[in-house]
Amino acid sequence: MLSFIEEPLKTAALEVQEYVRLTTAAIRSLFSPPIYRHDIVEQFDAIGVRSLTVVLLTGFFTGAVLALQSGLTLDQFGARPVVGRLVSASMVKELGPVLTGLMLTGRVGSGIAAELGSMVVTDQINALRALGTDPIRKLVVPRMLAGVFMAPVLTVAADFVGIVGGWLVARFQLQVSSGVYWSSVLESLYIQDVWMGLIKPVVIGFVIVSVACHVGLRTSGGTEGVGRATTLAVVAGSVAVIAVDFFVTRLLISLMY
């Protein structure tokens, strides 16, 4: 009975220990050479620029459906003109960061885990080390930097197109005038909301990429193992996004509001 509980606990503790070791080593690597600048630029493109389409589409339709749904509810109170307030507050504080995070987990987290996992099972990681390159500096650091810096940029883009999506629905479906909508959008946004909308994706971006790198680099079991690692990166990354969102929100509310 004891071993039934002991084994999973030991495995979980080992995973946490390895995750902490990886992230610590990656953060420490930022402050000493060599820095692989070319790889950093490449990852900013791969993680940031190439995720733009999926993030914009998600943001747009989320904002649009939010306006549609909230329009029905607000009608019950005769408050249809404040639909912009609801869309902007929801997008900037919550849906923008979380949905961008989830989209990034699906697109970027799975890709990182599959790529690094394949490199592990084909001995390419060992080949890198044999050739004098630290895989953490070469593979993990550029991805983490790209995750941390590009997630907020993508979130801002998703927030904006989400509010635009909401405006299209408000204007043409709910018959709310553009002036009313946009002034409602701006009135509801406080500086604390904007900070929350910018800080959360930084943490989420870090978590998505670090979890994916950790899972990818611990891949074993050949091509089947790569498949398992990819699935695990998406599942663990998605859960982590939601959990981190809760804890960061709780922290920021206690600090800023």
Next chain:
Amino acid sequence: MIVLEHVSLAFDEKVVLRDVSFTLLSGRTKIILGASGAGKSLTLKIILGLLRADGGAISIRGQRIDQLEEADLMEVRADVGMVFQEGALFDSLTVRENVGYRLYEETDLPLEQVDSRVKEVLGFVGLSEFIDRMPGALSGGQRRRVAIARAMASRPRMLLYDEPTTGLDPITATTVDNEIIKLRDLEEVSSILVTHQLRDAFYIATHEAVVDQGTTRIVPAGAEKRRETEFVMLRDGLLVFEGDADELRQSQDPYLETFLS
């Protein structure tokens, strides 16, 4: 010179290496033979510091490497190249970038010099025309030869080969064997070769490269040259034989006789 003293390794209950000791002298070749799972490839990874042994000492050119940190091992690895099973070429890089990887990424050499060295080593392994190909467009034998070119590009004094001919047809395997012989005899690279391909092991041990009127030829080796290549046999993690090709052939050990038959 590489020295292993009483090296042992185990994964949980499974003991992989038990008290393994041997020495590779400069300019010599050591061929590690053994059945699958005997601990041959792991021995190479331990020598390069890619894996930590549970016990024993490993020295490269007089320096203990088994207790070095990863960052310090990078300097040691500059002197030791490794050819991995299946090549382990970087899929996303061209042959040129793979071969010149260490020089492009880890040194400050001017690009022209790196390019020139890449062309030189690709010429050495006879793959100059494949310089801009991606690894996916190469055959198995070509991938191994590119891996050899990558390992030798930074002029290491020692090379470790992990099953360099496994899975290749005999003709392609001989081409790879010839590259190993040329590196040993013309570039004076010390090497440890892990294999269970007896034909290739004996071919490497009994042939030498000579330059005759500007042309490199592979010919049967003289007695002295043959003694420069030694065999090590691992069985269930234990070193059960060490000696040259002739001693291996003459061994009366039943396991060795079965293995060689």
